Amino acid sequence: MVRRLILIFGFMSAQAGFAQAPVSNVDRDIVFLSVNVIPMDRETVLKDQTVVVRNGKIVSINTNTKPAANALVVDAKGKYLMPGWSEMHAHVPAIEDFGPMKDVLTLYLANGITTIRGMLGNAKHLELREKVRSGEVLGPNFYTTGPAFSGQTVKTAARGIEMVKEEKAAGYDYLKLLPGLTKETFPGIAKTSKELGIGMVGHVSFAVGVWAAIDAGYSSIDHLDGFVEAIVPGTDTLAEQETGLFGTWIAYAADTTRIPKLIRGLKDKNIRVVPTQAIAERWLSPLPASAYENDPEWKYMKADEKKNWLNAKNSYVNNPKFSKERAEAFVNIRRKLILACQKGGVQLMLGCDAPQVLNVPGFATHHELKYLVDAGLTPYEALKTGTVNVAGYLNKPNSGAIKAGNVSDLVLLTANPLENIGNTKTIEGVMIGTRWLPKPFLDAELKKIEKH
Structure with a gap:
């Protein structure tokens, strides 16, 4: 029909x-x-x-x-x-109703995005993936992770191993890692994911650290998570809450001479990096919430979601640890890290973590491309992150x-x-x-x- x-x-x-x-x-x-x-x-x-x-x-x-x-x-x-572009850190509502899911897929397609990787999936997303493939639902080519591995879902090493097996058997494309994993729970997840051939993607837990993530062979590290912590001296003496989200509170102390070692590690293990710089340049930037609240793409988001996003932005800039100078240092060191990845042969992939604070699906991907250019990439290099680089990552030489x-x-x-x-x-x-x-x-x- x-x-x-x-x-x-x-x-x-x-x-x-x-x-x-x-x-x-x-x-x-x-x-x-x-x-x-x-x-x-x-x-x-x-x-x-x-x-x-x-x-x-x-x-x-x-x-x-x-x-x-x-x-x-x-x-x-x-x-x-x-x-068409690929959005490699997308979010699709994890709910029973296909209506909001279809809306998000439309926002991506209307913005020229023909492939997405959903980064917080459930069984409904497996069903959605099949409907997209069959043509019943109009949407980008759809890859999905399963339910996230985090400090809440993985309390023991045995449970982490069990979850990997469950998600591989269910048919998910990747394993989504969130914060909260430990030196006890992470190794089993990493070992089993490699044995079963299902890649780990997403966050690097603070207790695990980027070097263990590199050694474990992440499929992709997203958000530059753990990168700032790896180049700030003395991070190992700090509690996680002292460093801030993605190292926001400590980035001003980064030692740039440590960047080459990090880049070599990523390159040697062929780990892809999805910067989601739009999160840093918008939510975690020094600018106030008022700088974004009249963006035209807001009309595609519900009023309560807009309110929540603006509250999150205000909470950040009103935090006692926040200062304009520290926020600028955070954004700038991330730009340096992105450019170092590009120059050092680390494969960057396009992704902006939408819908997420101040990032509307599809529209935020265009912001992300601009931020990659602001970091020092040429327009061609930025466009490759959402085309050629992703084709190689997905092993789709005909795309x-x-x-x-x-x-x-x-x-x-x-x-x-x-x-x-x-x-x-x-x-x-x-x-x-x-x-x-x-x-x-x-x-x-x-x-x-x-x-x-």
């Missing part, structure tokens, strides 16, 4: 220009005409190309292909086509770049993001697998989500 409806949508759509409804190319080509291609496997723009998509794959890219008679032709002259044979997860922009990273926001349409989602359709879907 879903397949039949998709086909009906496709044949009802206009032959040229932007259709008002999603269009499937299961039985016909979708052709991007006269488009500038940003392939992402190299830093270049292929100008005035014709890109033909068929059955979820890119068929050809050249300058002289004549569209088939029944093709949907998208007039993309002067626009830019690039691979993350535009070339014949690759999957057709694409985003069409009106301006070149290689010239200005802010141009990632100029979305004219998104291609997810076999479906083309033009701007009018995306705008209509976003309108449905607006909270009043």
